[in-house]
Amino acid sequence: MGRKLLLEHINVPGINTFDVYRQQGGYRAVEKALKTLSPEAIVEEVKKSGLRGRGGAGFPTGMKWSFLAKPEGKARYLVCNADESEPGTFKDRYLMTYIPHLLIEGMIVSSFALGAAVSYIYVRGEMMPQIRILERAIAEAKNAGFLGKNILGSGYDLELYVQPGGGAYICGEETALIESLEGKRGNPRIKPPFPAISGLYGCPTVVNNVESIAAVVPIINDGGEEYAKVGIGRSTGTKLISAGGNLAKPGVYEIELGLPVEEFIYSEEYCGGIANGKRLKAVVAGGSSVPVLPANLILKTVNGEKRLMSYESLADGGFVSGSMMGSGGFIAFDEDQCMVRNTWNFSRFYHHESCGQCSPCREGTGWMEKVLHRIEYGHGKYSDIDLLVDVSRKIEGNTICPLGDAAAWPVASAIRHFRDEFEWHITHPAEAVKRNFGLAHYADPLPPVAEPA
Amino acid sequence: MLNINQSAEIIFTPELLTKFGEIVNRYPEGKQKSALLPILHLVQAEYGWTSVPAMDKVAVYLGLQPIEVYEVATFYTMYFLKPTGRYMLEVCRTGPCCLVGAEKIMQYLEQKLGVKEGEITPDGMFSWRGVECLAACGFGPVLQIGPEYTFHENLTESKIDELIDTLKLTTAKTPVDSIS
Numbered sequence: 001m002g003r004k005l006l007l008e009h010i011n012v013p014g015i016n017t018f019d020v021y022r023q024q025g026g027y028r029a030v031e032k033a034l035k036t037l038s039p040e041a042i043v044e045e046v047k048k049s050g051l052r053g054r055g056g057a058g059f060p061t062g063m064k065w066s067f068l069a070k071p072e073g074k075a076r077y078l079v080c081n082a083d084e085s086e087p088g089t090f091k092d093r094y095l096m097t098y099i100p101h102l103l104i105e106g107m108i109v110s111s112f113a114l115g116a117a118v119s120y121i122y123v124r125g126e127m128m129p130q131i132r133i134l135e136r137a138i139a140e141a142k143n144a145g146f147l148g149k150n151i152l153g154s155g156y157d158l159e160l161y162v163q164p165g166g167g168a169y170i171c172g173e174e175t176a177l178i179e180s181l182e183g184k185r186g187n188p189r190i191k192p193p194f195p196a197i198s199g200l201y202g203c204p205t206v207v208n209n210v211e212s213i214a215a216v217v218p219i220i221n222d223g224g225e226e227y228a229k230v231g232i233g234r235s236t237g238t239k240l241i242s243a244g245g246n247l248a249k250p251g252v253y254e255i256e257l258g259l260p261v262e263e264f265i266y267s268e269e270y271c272g273g274i275a276n277g278k279r280l281k282a283v284v285a286g287g288s289s290v291p292v293l294p295a296n297l298i299l300k301t302v303n304g305e306k307r308l309m310s311y312e313s314l315a316d317g318g319f320v321s322g323s324m325m326g327s328g329g330f331i332a333f334d335e336d337q338c339m340v341r342n343t344w345n346f347s348r349f350y351h352h353e354s355c356g357q358c359s360p361c362r363e364g365t366g367w368m369e370k371v372l373h374r375i376e377y378g379h380g381k382y383s384d385i386d387l388l389v390d391v392s393r394k395i396e397g398n399t400i401c402p403l404g405d406a407a408a409w410p411v412a413s414a415i416r417h418f419r420d421e422f423e424w425h426i427t428h429p430a431e432a433v434k435r436n437f438g439l440a441h442y443a444d445p446l447p448p449v450a451e452p453a
Numbered sequence: 454m455l456n457i458n459q460s461a462e463i464i465f466t467p468e469l470l471t472k473f474g475e476i477v478n479r480y481p482e483g484k485q486k487s488a489l490l491p492i493l494h495l496v497q498a499e500y501g502w503t504s505v506p507a508m509d510k511v512a513v514y515l516g517l518q519p520i521e522v523y524e525v526a527t528f529y530t531m532y533f534l535k536p537t538g539r540y541m542l543e544v545c546r547t548g549p550c551c552l553v554g555a556e557k558i559m560q561y562l563e564q565k566l567g568v569k570e571g572e573i574t575p576d577g578m579f580s581w582r583g584v585e586c587l588a589a590c591g592f593g594p595v596l597q598i599g600p601e602y603t604f605h606e607n608l609t610e611s612k613i614d615e616l617i618d619t620l621k622l623t624t625a626k627t628p629v630d631s632i633s
């Protein structure tokens with residue numbers, strides 16, 4: 001069994017309430033932080049932990065915190081990014097639903113470390129049940145003296161509020177999120193200035209993912225060095241993986257970073273293999289934005305090494321034969337799935353969610369969607385495949401925010417690894433609308449591993 | 454599209470105004486514009502959709518130009534700019550859910566309700582539409598029903614039948630809660 005740092009107590013009945021959470025050792029990190037540590041010492045522990053942002057970009061959290069400007073007389077803000085809209089990702093909803101106090105505790109410690117007197121949790125508007133859960137948890141924590149004025153007699157004051165979004169994937173991008181929190185359309189800002197200098201209301205602001213903030217709790221409880229002992233290399237600690245698609249046991253799993261991908265997919269402790277006894281065809285390992293890999297490349301790198309669930313191993317091979325950890329949205333495709341159809345679906349998503357500020361993204365995503373649609377429905381031409389590659393290259397790197405790249409990579413990688421499937425759609429238009437490519441030669445060539453003893 | 458000829462009189466109840474006031478208090482002095490998204494959610498929950506007269510009232514309340522409210526209401530997908538059925542069933546249509554049958558569920562819903570995406574059933578009870586990933590991909594296919602956004606996971610045709618039968622018998626806005 002891998003170590004659990006976040007979800008250890010998830011099955012304790014009533015863990016969503018303050019009392020039970022507290023009985024299980026909850027809010028010790030707040031006591032330790034406010035009574036024995038200085039804000040600088042907390043930032044130091046987070047640096048030592050090696051924690052990398054769990055929202056997708058993987059930027060070291062401690063380093064991000066140390067960039068926060070501290071001008072005299074200006075408020076500083078911590079904003080938690082609970083917008084979770086990256087297709088394939090559902091871990092933050094899970095954490096907030098079942099163990100909301102872990103996030104509240106992390107917010108208190110992190111806000112203290114950053115010197116914030118008011119902090120916000122920006123939750124996507126569709127998560128109304130989770131908003132209610134968080135509001136209740138905040139009220140309980142306040143009642144117990146962990147929020148509000150003079151917390152635990154330390155002299156530190158903190159107010160914590162939950163802000164609903166309005167339904168827009170782009171508001172997960174941190175500057176769009178800040179715009180949205182200011183009551184505007186979610187148009188990403190041009191950086192610099194970075195939020196650490198000028199964020200919410202023009203004040204220095206840190207935006208962190210739900211899971212990053214939750215991870216601060218074990219880091220403070222056990223110390224940064226202890227946290228860094230879990231995991232592998234520069235991928236320290238544990239990671240919540242949202243496992244979806246054609247898996248026998250989809251769900252949210254906490255893994256120690258460094259777990260072999262093969263074990264994650266096939267062992268009974270995790271996903272239990274592919275649903276309905278099918279074979280694995282492809283995996284998108286980190287949410288819809290990261291490159292898709294065929295089964296053979298997700299299980300092993302081109303050097304024949306076992307692929308691991310870590311930032312480095314998933315990226316091994318670059319975009320030629322590797323992918324990315326991203327948000328940990330792990331989507332498995334079985335042998336019956338059509339890569340063209342899925343690529344079209346993802347393109348439609350990005351076109352729908354583009355905020356429309358930059359032409360390459362606004363026009364390019366719509367163009368890719370249209371071309372993919374005609375290939376999928378049997379009206380494609382050979383030149384369409386190269387056209388897609390060309391459009392994706394022209395979007396990549398030419399936009400204000402990374403949504404443009406996120407829209408380009410899935411298309412480019414699907415064509416790189418599954419080109420013959422695109423060609424088959426073009427050469428067999430009548431069949432393409434009726435059935436899938438049907439050749440499972442991308443499928444996992446290995447027999448499923450036996451259950452570990 | 455916005456229907457600017459809407460003329461119905463909108464009067465916010467004292468209860469609603471109290472809730473607005475609590476929201477505005479979450480932000481620093483002078484930053485009440487931050488309350489716009491949460492207030493529009495409350496308005497929609499009250500009236501069923503986000504009409505122009507209601508937006509104009511919100512603009513007055515927050516001291517904003519009406520355009521500042523319209524541009525927000527039209528940017529985000531959750532604000533309905535025209536009336537819907539009493540229950541709006543929103544099915545996730547994104548990739549991971551399609552791997553486990555979301556498209557079939559949408560076809561079934563269309564056939565069962567007898568109306569196309571975005572339309573209202575003749576009795577005024579139901580509308581449906583496809584929406585993008587709802588962060589529940591491991592439990593797909595999924596649908597949600599506002600204004601409290603109750604969730605229905607691992608959908609099958611018989612679950613849809615059951616859900617629609619239950620909704621027909623209730624009068625509450627959000628009757629079937631899957632998360633307690």
Ligand SMILES: Cc1cc2nc3c(=O)[nH]c(=O)nc-3n(C[C@H](O)[C@H](O)[C@H](O)COP(=O)(O)O)c2cc1C
Binds near residue numbers: 053056084210213
């Ligand atoms: C289009 C787009 C969508 C994003 N969506 C999310 C999201 O839903 N949740 C999230 O935590 N980060 C999201 N991010 C990443 C954030 O911009 C930001 O990097 C992150 O919240 C930082 O937190 P972390 O350092 O703790 O990961 C998104 C980025 C982009 C470009």
Ligand code: SF4
Binds near residue numbers: 187354399
């Ligand atoms: S890349 Fe797309 S989403 Fe990002 S700012 Fe430009 S148009 Fe908007």
Ligand code: FES
Binds near residue numbers: 590
């Ligand atoms: S793809 Fe349907 S909930 Fe994520």
